[in-house]
Amino acid sequence: MTMLDTFPPTRQAALERISAVRPGDYARSRNAIDGAVTGLSPYITHGLINLPEVLAGVNAKQSLDVQHKFVFELGWREYFRHVWAFRGVEIFESLRQGLLPQTSYSALLPADIRQAATGVPVIDMAVRTLYATGYLHNHARMWLASYIVHMRKVDWRVAADWLYGHLLDGDLASNHLSWQWVAGTGSSKPYLFNAENVARYAPSPWHSPGSVIDLSYEALDRLARQPMQRPRTEPDAPTEGAQIEPSLLAVPPLDLGWTAPDADAVAGREVWLVHPWNLGALPTFLPANTLVVGVLVTDFHRAWPWSERRWRFVASRMAELAALRWQGDAVALGAALQGATQVRSVDEPHLAPWLARLAVCEAAVALFPSVDRRCDSFSQWWTRASGGFSSTSDLLAARQAPGWPGQYACRELAG
Numbered sequence: 001m002t003m004l005d006t007f008p009p010t011r012q013a014a015l016e017r018i019s020a021v022r023p024g025d026y027a028r029s030r031n032a033i034d035g036a037v038t039g040l041s042p043y044i045t046h047g048l049i050n051l052p053e054v055l056a057g058v059n060a061k062q063s064l065d066v067q068h069k070f071v072f073e074l075g076w077r078e079y080f081r082h083v084w085a086f087r088g089v090e091i092f093e094s095l096r097q098g099l100l101p102q103t104s105y106s107a108l109l110p111a112d113i114r115q116a117a118t119g120v121p122v123i124d125m126a127v128r129t130l131y132a133t134g135y136l137h138n139h140a141r142m143w144l145a146s147y148i149v150h151m152r153k154v155d156w157r158v159a160a161d162w163l164y165g166h167l168l169d170g171d172l173a174s175n176h177l178s179w180q181w182v183a184g185t186g187s188s189k190p191y192l193f194n195a196e197n198v199a200r201y202a203p204s205p206w207h208s209p210g211s212v213i214d215l216s217y218e219a220l221d222r223l224a225r226q227p228m229q230r231p232r233t234e235p236d237a238p239t240e241g242a243q244i245e246p247s248l249l250a251v252p253p254l255d256l257g258w259t260a261p262d263a264d265a266v267a268g269r270e271v272w273l274v275h276p277w278n279l280g281a282l283p284t285f286l287p288a289n290t291l292v293v294g295v296l297v298t299d300f301h302r303a304w305p306w307s308e309r310r311w312r313f314v315a316s317r318m319a320e321l322a323a324l325r326w327q328g329d330a331v332a333l334g335a336a337l338q339g340a341t342q343v344r345s346v347d348e349p350h351l352a353p354w355l356a357r358l359a360v361c362e363a364a365v366a367l368f369p370s371v372d373r374r375c376d377s378f379s380q381w382w383t384r385a386s387g388g389f390s391s392t393s394d395l396l397a398a399r400q401a402p403g404w405p406g407q408y409a410c411r412e413l414a415g
C-alpha cells in the first residue's frame with residue numbers, strides 16, 4: 001500500500017496532503033508511477049478543498065513561479081472546466097475526427113479489459129489499481145486510455161464513461177476531455193506509448209516486454225491508424241487472475257442514510273445546500289441558525305453511476321456537514337425546499353440543469369482569472385489565464401480583488 005491508496009474523506013486528510021506537497025520533487029518525478037504526486041484529486045473534485053487553498057498551502061512555504069510545473073498542472077483542471085463552460089454537452093462527443101471514422105471503434109468495452117485479464121501487465125495493473133483504490137496516476141490513465149482506444153479500437157466515450165464511474169475523483173470535464181486528448185479527437189495528435197516508456201516510468205510489475213505495445217512508435221502509429229482486422233473474440237471464462245469489476249450504483253447503498261425530502265423540516269428556515277461537489281468548509285457569511293441540508297440530485301446520478309467506494313466517501317463527509325441529507329429528483333427537492341425563506345448553494349457544472357432551480361448559487365471558487373473567450377488549446381488558455389502574474393504570491397494576492405469568482409471566507413467545523 002502506498003500513501004496514495006487511501007483517501008480518508010476528511011478535510012484534515014486533504015490539508016495533510018497539501019502540507020506534504022514538495023513542488024521541486026513533483027516537477028522532477030510526477031511522470032513516474034511512484035513519483036511525488038499529491039493524491040489531492042478526490043478532495044478537489046468533491047470540493048473538500050479548492051485550488052486556491054491548495055496553492056496557498058504550498059505558497060505559505062515557498063512562493064513559486066506561476067510557470068512552475070505544479071501550478072501548470074492545477075491549470076489543466078481549470079482549463080477543462082473552461083472548455084466545458086463554452087462547449088457544454090459537446091464535450092461528450094468527439095470535438096474533431098480522430099484517426100479513424102467513429103464507426104471503426106467498438107461500442108463495447110471488452111471483458112478482458114474490465115477484468116484486468118488482457119495479459120498486458122501495464123493494463124492489468126492499471127485496472128487492478130483502479131478497482132482497489134478508486135485512484136490512478138495520470139500516466140497510468142494515459143496508458144490505459146491509449147491502449148483501449150488505439151490498440152483495441154474501443155470508442156473513447158464508452159471507455160471514458162466506464163473510468164469515470166470507478167474513479168473517486170471522476171470529473172466529467174477532466175475525464176472526458178482527457179480521453180479526447182488521448183484519442184486525438186480533442187488534440188492535434190493521438191497519444192501513443194510503448195513498453196519502453198512503461199519501463200522508464202513504472203515499477204517492474206507493470207513492465208510489458210513482448211506484449212502488443214512492445215513496438216516502435218512508427219509501428220504503433222501504423223497500428224493505431226489501421227481498422228481492427230477481425231472482431232476479437234472475448235474470453236468465455238475469466239482467465240487466471242481476472243478481477244471482478246465492482247458494481248456501479250445509480251443510487252447510494254441504503255445504509256448511508258439519505259432520506260426522501262421533507263418540506264416540514266425546512267419550512268421558514270434559511271437553507272445552505274451541500275451537494276457532492278461542495279463538501280468544503282462552510283462559508284462564514286451564513287446567518288446563525290442556517291439549516292445545512294445535503295442533497296443528491298438523482299437526475300444526475302441516474303445517468304452517471306458511481307462505485308460504492310465513492311458513495312461512501314461522499315456520504316461520510318456530507319454527514320459531517322449536514323444533519324439532514326436528502327435524495328430525490330430535482331422536482332421533489334424543489335417542492336420540499338419551497339417553504340424555506342432562502343436557499344443558497346455553490347454553482348456546479350455537474351448539476352447545471354437542476355441546481356439553479358433549487359438554490360441561489362455563489363460562483364464556484366476559481367484559482368485563475370476567468371477567460372471570457374473560448375480557447376481551443378491549453379496553451380491559448382494558459383497564456384491568458386496566467387499572463388500578468390509572475391509568482392504564486394502575485395496570483396493569490398490578485399484573487400483578493402473584488403469580483404473574483406467564489407470569493408468568500410469559510411470556517412472549519414468545530415471539534
Ligand SMILES: Cc1cc2nc3c(=O)[nH]c(=O)nc-3n(C[C@H](O)[C@H](O)[C@H](O)COP(=O)(O)OP(=O)(O)OC[C@H]3O[C@@H](n4cnc5c(N)ncnc54)[C@H](O)[C@@H]3O)c2cc1C
Binds near residue numbers: 038145171
Ligand atoms: C484518461 C484520463 C482521465 C482522467 N480523468 C480525470 C478525472 O476524472 N478527474 C480528475 O480530476 N482528473 C482526471 N485526469 C487528470 C489527472 O490524471 C488527474 O487529475 C491526476 O492524476 C490526479 O492525481 P493527483 O491529484 O495525484 O494529481 P497531481 O499530479 O498531484 O496534481 C494535482 C492536481 O492538479 C490537477 N491536475 C493535475 N494533472 C491534471 C490533468 N492532466 N488534468 C486535469 N487536472 C490535473 C488535479 O486537480 C490534481 O489533483 C484524467 C487524465 C487522463 C489521462
